[in-house]
Amino acid sequence: MSTTRRTILIASGATLATPNIAPAQEAPGVTATEIRIGSTNSLSGPASAYSVISTCLTAMFRRLNDEGGVAGRRINFTVYDDAYSPPRTLEQTRRLVEQDRVAFLFNQLGTPTNNAVHRYVNQRRVPHLFLATGADKWANPREFPWTIGWQPSYRTEAQIYAKHILETRPNARIGLLHQNDDFGRDYLNGLKDVLGARFDAMVRVATNEATDPTVDSQIVQLQASGADVLVCGVIPRFAAQAIRRVHDIGWRPMMFMTNVSVSVGAVMQPAGPERGVGLITSDYRKDQSDPAWANDPGMNEWRGFMQRFMPGGDLTDNNITYGYGVGTTMIQVLRQCGNDFSRENVMRQAANIAPMDVATLLPGVKVQTQPDNFNVIRQMQLQRWDGSGWVRFGNVIEGANV
Amino acid sequence: MKPLLIAAGLALALVPIWALESFHLFQLTLAVIMALAVLGLNIVTGYNGQISLGHGAFFAVGAYATAIPMSLLDWSFWATLPVSAVVCGVVGWGVGFPALRLGGLYLALTTFALAVAVPQILKHKAVEAWTGGVQGLFLLKPEAPAWLALTPDQYMYLVALLVAGLCYLLTANLLRGRIGRAMMAVRDNPTAAEAMGMDLASLKTRTFAVSAIITGMAGSLSAAVVEFVAPDSFTFILSISLFVGMVVGGVGSILGSVFGGLFVLFVPNLAEAISRSAPGVIYGAILILFLFVLPDGVAGLVRRFTTKKRIIPGRETS
Numbered sequence: 191m192s193t194t195r196r197t198i199l200i201a202s203g204a205t206l207a208t209p210n211i212a213p214a215q216e217a218p219g220v221t222a223t224e225i226r227i228g229s230t231n232s233l234s235g236p237a238s239a240y241s242v243i244s245t246c247l248t249a250m251f252r253r254l255n256d257e258g259g260v261a262g263r264r265i266n267f268t269v270y271d272d273a274y275s276p277p278r279t280l281e282q283t284r285r286l287v288e289q290d291r292v293a294f295l296f297n298q299l300g301t302p303t304n305n306a307v308h309r310y311v312n313q314r315r316v317p318h319l320f321l322a323t324g325a326d327k328w329a330n331p332r333e334f335p336w337t338i339g340w341q342p343s344y345r346t347e348a349q350i351y352a353k354h355i356l357e358t359r360p361n362a363r364i365g366l367l368h369q370n371d372d373f374g375r376d377y378l379n380g381l382k383d384v385l386g387a388r389f390d391a392m393v394r395v396a397t398n399e400a401t402d403p404t405v406d407s408q409i410v411q412l413q414a415s416g417a418d419v420l421v422c423g424v425i426p427r428f429a430a431q432a433i434r435r436v437h438d439i440g441w442r443p444m445m446f447m448t449n450v451s452v453s454v455g456a457v458m459q460p461a462g463p464e465r466g467v468g469l470i471t472s473d474y475r476k477d478q479s480d481p482a483w484a485n486d487p488g489m490n491e492w493r494g495f496m497q498r499f500m501p502g503g504d505l506t507d508n509n510i511t512y513g514y515g516v517g518t519t520m521i522q523v524l525r526q527c528g529n530d531f532s533r534e535n536v537m538r539q540a541a542n543i544a545p546m547d548v549a550t551l552l553p554g555v556k557v558q559t560q561p562d563n564f565n566v567i568r569q570m571q572l573q574r575w576d577g578s579g580w581v582r583f584g585n586v587i588e589g590a591n592v
Numbered sequence: 593m594k595p596l597l598i599a600a601g602l603a604l605a606l607v608p609i610w611a612l613e614s615f616h617l618f619q620l621t622l623a624v625i626m627a628l629a630v631l632g633l634n635i636v637t638g639y640n641g642q643i644s645l646g647h648g649a650f651f652a653v654g655a656y657a658t659a660i661p662m663s664l665l666d667w668s669f670w671a672t673l674p675v676s677a678v679v680c681g682v683v684g685w686g687v688g689f690p691a692l693r694l695g696g697l698y699l700a701l702t703t704f705a706l707a708v709a710v711p712q713i714l715k716h717k718a719v720e721a722w723t724g725g726v727q728g729l730f731l732l733k734p735e736a737p738a739w740l741a742l743t744p745d746q747y748m749y750l751v752a753l754l755v756a757g758l759c760y761l762l763t764a765n766l767l768r769g770r771i772g773r774a775m776m777a778v779r780d781n782p783t784a785a786e787a788m789g790m791d792l793a794s795l796k797t798r799t800f801a802v803s804a805i806i807t808g809m810a811g812s813l814s815a816a817v818v819e820f821v822a823p824d825s826f827t828f829i830l831s832i833s834l835f836v837g838m839v840v841g842g843v844g845s846i847l848g849s850v851f852g853g854l855f856v857l858f859v860p861n862l863a864e865a866i867s868r869s870a871p872g873v874i875y876g877a878i879l880i881l882f883l884f885v886l887p888d889g890v891a892g893l894v895r896r897f898t899t900k901k902r903i904i905p906g907r908e909t910s
Contacts, residue, residue, distance in 0.1 A: 306728075
């Protein structure tokens with residue numbers, strides 16, 4: 191009896207003495223059976239429409255786990271709500287990293303929110319992968335080697351427009367209308383990237399404030415400068431005004447509109463669909479309402495996924511095709527990792543994606559990374575308004591490598 | 593007895609520095625900051641009876657008053673505190689003016705308008721060079737002096753505790769004295785207070801200023817702890833959260849503000865832990881539960897337990 195008790199005591203003592211930490215070769219957030227991945231999204235608050243992205247990613251990891259996971263490990267994907275508030279993003283990110291001990295962070299939503307954790311994750315050397323934001327600053331591997339975006343930035347978009355202008359009208363006089371904030375200035379920077387020394391000679395710039403009542407005077411001013419090309423980096427309200435004004439004063443420039451302001455309902459209808467004929471914009475995703483993709487194998491793959499794993503999901507919501515694309519990229523990186531899910535290797539693989547096709551992206555638009563280039567999607571295809579819908583034309587164009 | 597209790601409370605507040613790991617310490621630091629912000633609101637609403645739904649704005653002003661000198665002019669954190677206090681005091685005093693003409697609900701809406709406007713004003717191009725616009729400003733949190741041998745999280749907790757503790761002490765002192773009694777007299781019966789010779793106008797504006805300073809101090813601390821400020825950090829939701837924290841903690845109670853701060857920080861997390869899909873519903877349910885069970889706030893409950901039963905002559909106590 192007493193021996194048994196002593197044995198138990200010794201045994202329990204031994205258990206207590208064993209340090210309760212993972213062995214050195216085992217990476218944080220990774221066990222023999224599990225990989226923990228963390229994310230934040232706006233599950234509540236003003237930006238909560240984007241929370242379907244997290245729903246889609248959760249469903250994709252469920253599908254992956256049903257298929258046996260990665261290297262025999264199940265994915266445990268945790269999403270916390272930050273209500274789009276930067277201090278809360280930091281709190282939730284620290285909870286993921288320090289308390290839940292996730293292996294890495296994936297697809298956190300928002301520019302100000304990711305700003306709040308940008309330095310923290312890089313100091314801690316936690317991979318901060320494929321963020322859901324269009325800002326240009328995430329592709330800076332030299333200063334922030336642990337952070338990488340995904341979608342093409344506004345700057346890349348402007349570079350693509352500039353390339354198309356140079357190709358079709360090498361002697362163009364360009365008018366640029368951009369909003370006087372970081373979003374609008376990305377268009378200025380994108381044009382400068384491609385035009386370089388010719389910028390000053392070729393481009394006349396007018397800016398507007400988000401609080402201005404109209405952009406009429408800027409349009410007239412740019413027309414008076416003799417421009418025959420007009421590039422607009424403005425929010426939807428001003429986009430509709432600009433299209434209408436350009437048409438009404440009888441100006442017929444080659445007109446480019448930022449792809450955040452080309453919604454049929456919010457821009458083209460209010461502007462008058464007939465006024466916008468010829469307007470050019472760009473996209474990198476397949477538009478699920480486009481009949482061209484009715485029998486597309488990639489879109490059928492996505493529709494099959496929706497049916498099985500997100501029944502009841504809104505098939506017209508392009509946040510879900512976005513989520514499917516970014517999720518596919520993440521799974522590719524996990525597969526590339528082999529059996530080594532250390533933070534160093536995850537980041538190395540994320541920075542070495544060979545050009546790949548993704549089901550919900552346009553043909554020819556590749557997902558790719560190199561250690562010195564963190565612009566994951568660099569290509570887009572132009573599309574033109576024909577009075578009732580957007581029609582793609584030309585080849586996919588790649589942004590400038592700057 | 594009371595100084596002993598306060599000393600014990602302070603000692604207890606220091607324990608987490610060594611007892612908690614860094615993430616929880618960081619959360620607790622944020623809770624201390626929220627408690628301080630709620631205290632500021634409590635001064636003007638709880639003690640002076642002027643409803644403010646806009647204290648998030650003072651929080652933002654305090655945060656930027658610290659972030660701008662630290663980020664653009666390389667000031668030390670401590671040097672920004674007096675600047676922040678002065679700026680917030682002036683802004684609070686200015687906001688206090690409409691309070692003279694507007695009572696009750698109208699004042700609540702006016703301050704609410706302030707809370708809605710401030711994030712947009714911060715983005716305006718006239719101040720963008722200073723505030724960093726939509727992108728916000730980055731700063732580095734103050735480092736612990738070498739002789740303290742504390743990690744950055746431990747040190748920030750200590751700093752927050754120190755600043756908040758000092759503000760609590762000063763506030764308690766102010767409210768217990770002549771001015772505090774005058775504030776409460778204005779709240780309870782302005783006509784009588786005026787008849788007693790109190791200057792309502794100056795009392796109300798000064799109360800607003802003090803309240804703004806305290807909440808602004810919380811904003812300053814938050815900027816240093818989070819190391820980043822952006823307009824999106826200070827939406828009107830923040831003002832509402834502070835108000836909720838004050839009511840749940842206990843209106844017109846210093847101790848209640850501490851509980852209010854804890855509520856503001858931890859209950860949303862609790863709600864999310866219970867239901868990932870509908871945290872708002874759970875938060876609402878918890879809030880209603882609190883109001884139902886503790887109508888006088890947490891402080892009311894504490895008071896119920898600590899005050900001795902009064903024995904009313906001529907009536908048997910059960």
